[in-house]
Amino acid sequence: MNTMTMKEFDSVQREPRARAAAEVNVEEPFNVEEMFFSRTDTRGVIEAYNNIFIRVSGFSSEELKGAPHKLIRHSDMPKGVFWLLWNGLENGHPVGAYVKNKNKEGHYYWVFALVTPVEGGYLSMRIKPTSPQLALVEGLYKEIRKLELEQKLSAEESAKLILERLAGLGIHSYGAFQAHALHQEFEARRKALQMPAFSDLSNTETIAVTSELLRQELDQLADKFKSAEILTANMKIFAAKLAVGRATINEIAKNYDLMLNDIRNHLNTLVVPPVGTGIWDVPEELGAYFMICASHLMTEMCDTFEAHKCDVDGVDSDYENRVLIKLQKEYDKKSERAVAYGVQSAASIQRRAEFLRRMVLGLSTIRIACRVEAGMLRGKAKGLETIVSRLDVFHDEIEAHLEKIQHHVTTILLAADEHA
Template sequence: MDKMNDLEMRHEREVHFALDELFYSRTDKRGVIIAGNEIFRRVSGFEWSDLVGAPHKIVRHPDMPRAVFRVLWDAIQKGHPMGAYVKNRAKGGGWYWVYAIILPIEGGYLSVRLKPSSELSDRMMKLYSEISARERAESLDPEASAKLLRKNSEAGGYPSYTAFMGYALAQELAERDRRLGRPVEPRTRMLADLNEAMGRLTSEQLGLLRSFEALQSVPNNMRIVASRLEPSGGPVSTISENYKASSVVISERLRKFVAGRDNLCARMSWEVARALFMLGCTRIVGEMNTILQSEGSGGEIDSATERTLLRGLERHGDEEARKAMQGASEFAAQMKQQSRELRRLMLGLDTIRVLGRVECGRMRDASGGLSATIDQLDAFHDDIKARLEAIMHLSEEIEQALTRYLRSLALAA
């Protein structure tokens, strides 16, 4: 009963605001509030005299894990826009959740925030609670807890936290449009479609690497079997040595393709994530500008100045998204070509595998161990070729989607 009363009390203290309302605030480099909109002031419960000149952490809620702010600051201090779910506190102890986009600007930072309403927001609130509990119980420093946050993104199949936040923004915009009865906005649809394709592509990349790493043990098994079936230097030993030499060459190519810090897949994923996030940001910034116009210029905040800044950010964001999409399209074309090349190299391995199968047949009754080893090769080869085919098609799908969108932008201009 006490727990239920506590939950009810906390629910009653939530500060509500409408789904079509957006918060706006601008700070200097130190995070000191310079300006904001009336919705921000009203929901926070503070007066402008309390907000302007105060650090933005005046609205930080103690329930928030430090991990989130470490990830945010790491990004924006390097000049990269970033997003996050944030629980804020209101004056008098109330609280409210937002999805915030934070954009670095000359002399400081700008944030636009919307009301989260997707299923993902519920999952993130639960994750925040778990990370906060670990921060307290294990005395985790911000960087250690930030790793937990990034690890959660990777576990979900996203190559980076930025990619995950692009997906989150797409989910929030789509659900917001649905609840407000708005038609699906083309940029939002593209966000969702490309995020889904990138998630599948990342899954195929990881599966490809795992299969190929597992494949490396098979030639050793083949040599062990050969030592029992034939004299040293026999045909099975020769086949296993040839297979190992060829697979090493492919392994090196594959690692440059899907592994390592600057691999082709990671570079394309980064460009797609950046493009998607900027598309979502520019849409929200444009809507924020419209809201500021309806609020008018009055009171302590000069909304005309803020609107001029937002218009510039919207243009800059569109241009950055276009550049990122162009770069991602070029990487996707390279991915497609590399997939074809790796598939061609796999055909060479197939030839060696077939020779092993022939030798297995020649040995007949004595070849039980060899037969099982060749069966392993068959299974790995089938999986690798299927994944390469999937990566090639997904790369083409992403390239075509980006090219269509870039073409539509050119026509609109």
């Protein structure tokens, strides 16, 4: 697909043939159940839309057709948001974004837009944002827009500021932000419309949340084994001070150290790799949120468009319906792949965790040998009892981590079975 830079995109939009009135601080209402869309070519020129877009925008079908999408851009919108939008689209990603638009009368209206590359351009489907996330976004946009104007920031510089602010909130990529945001808006809308919960989304949420807990537990377990080196080091120090039993304790320490090293190497294959830090990097299971919500919304959009297609002048309804249906199927396939990845990962971790448990059992056998030797030496090995006590605490902690890991894996696999 041919794409363009934001500078090139803006250049084709400088002279819209239709214009909106001066902006006024009046909100243009539309209902939470209403959904609208528009499709543009690769330059952002409007080629298709539905009747709700016509009504909310205030422009006629004749004014919208062939007009640049910039026609409805509100001056409160930071340039950085559009930089992120086009960066995602040019890299083949669907992009979710909060957008403040203006209509022909200069009234504003907020949407959560899901923009997706399609053949020959892009399709933007919009819903009314109703979650608490909108208030956070309004504050962020106001701050960034103010800095843009004061410091004459470029669109890319503005985008970097947005990403920095999101990172400060614990959201380390725009891909993660849009997944969280779409999920929140989807659920807020579902509850407002008193719709039943979607089981596939509920199960995916369980998989995503539990996968993060599993990732944290594995990281903690790896750190615990790294810190265990001090245990064998202390054994060797005490052995060097012994007149009797030195060789035995040294051998126990040596075997314990070798087993620890084997376990650490095994953990390198078990620990879930960290997610990348790029703009669009996001855990697979979290990405499934995005795809499932998008799939459901696109299904509803197809139904809505089909119901009102006779009211849309200048639009080939049959063609647009095919575009929407194709897009819905693509989102559905992507969501299934994301869930399948989570299931395969959990199953692999379960197998390796079972092997790890057997390795820990072997390690525990060496610990018992140390305890027996300490009992035999009694007062001749003062301090060895303390080491044995620390080994006992270490093994209890390891067992607790293994129990949590097994619990998380089981939860993921059960949710995946229900999803299937």
